[in-house]
Amino acid sequence: MARSGFVGSALAAGAALLAVAVPIAAQAQSAATAADASSPIDPAAMKAMDGMSAFLLTLGSFRVTGEATTEQVLLTGQKIQFGGTFDILARQPDAFKIVTDSDRQSREMYYDGKTFTIFAPRVGYYASFAAASSIGLTIDKAKREYDIELPLADLFTWGTDQTLRSRVQEAMVVRPETIGERKCMHYAFRQEKVDWQIWIEDGARPLPCKMVITNKDDPAMPQYVAVLHWDTQVKPGPADLAFTPPAGAHRITMADIDGTAAASGKGEAQ
């Protein structure tokens, strides 16, 4: 599945063959030219995502840190931007510790294969729910049942979710660019609800250098921008990933997604 994850599903057979036949990113332009010129999906861009997705799947553990900006849209249409940091430490297939920090909000999220816990260090409250058996399923459950959105959750699902590829409506190769000191190829994609851009590092480690996600639900189109720094050598142990309530922290309940009832009693395992 690693190789076929992003490739496998929706692309037309001819384009898929062509993409496979063309050697990697440097050939992007020729691939685009050779493909059906009327297609809004450049197979070279899709192939780059396939390569990145496959590489992500080979990582048993990783840490990705960086700075991110996010925007809120006021009722007036005015956009307000906030900055912050993220620190994602993951061990496939079933453990992570995710820390996001900003002046506005600080959160820690933990998953140990059994329980998902969210903790707000400034106010000292945490809550848990019984998690699913994998990171991907737990991300899904957090979103669907508890309205908790994990930052950059795509890093865990690219390559494993066969449906993601079919959501892409347009794809293009922008150009090679420099992010910090890294040489990265810039790609741009369009989906129904979001436009997104990704910069993928050149060379033997095709990981995202940067991501921009543009939310098209709102006409003001708020954006999330993250620059990512990778440590693929990290070997986190259980203690690095476990949540231990600090002194003075209190467990509280978690409202379900309808806000009508508290999910008390769930996830007692913590």
Add this chain to the structure above:
Amino acid sequence: MNGIVRTPLALVAGLALAAVEIAPAHALGLPLEARDASGEAAMAPQRRPSGGGQHARPPAGGGAHAAAARPAATRTASGRPPVRSSASTNVNHNVDRNRNVNRNVNRNVDVNVHGDYHGGYHDDWDDWDDHWHPVATMAVAATTAAVVGSIVRSVPPSCTTTVVNGISYSQCGNTWYQPQYSGSSVQYVVVNPPR
């Protein structure tokens, strides 16, 4: 609005919000010391007359509902416009976002129209985050009557967390809140004092 969310629109802050369009910040009745300490009065955004409908342009769906929102809904008790949407932090896990958004917008419209909504569900939609402006939060929370079932985004730092029968409460004088997560935000539901 960092303080009481639903109830003040109906009871306390409703009048103040109406006055906001023509009055400076102190019309909100914030404690003088709070404003002085933080420069809150100076920091308060310039208010402009609300045109009503054009502010309420929502995301796809629900447009007609939100466009009918009352002008009072375009300002929170802290004088800032409420948040209508935010960026998505991932590409592929926002599938439920539209549904949530529409539901929340409609909820807000209900609140605004009826004006007597207690014990409601709070969401990020009509509010700044809990940590956006802690001093303003304190001022609002301190001046608003606490009705059981109402929900606030945050409580004054002087409140103490107390565990009664295994349940965590935040006690602020005679007012007791039960904190809970709603999404990744912590909200506080006003409850009767536990026995």
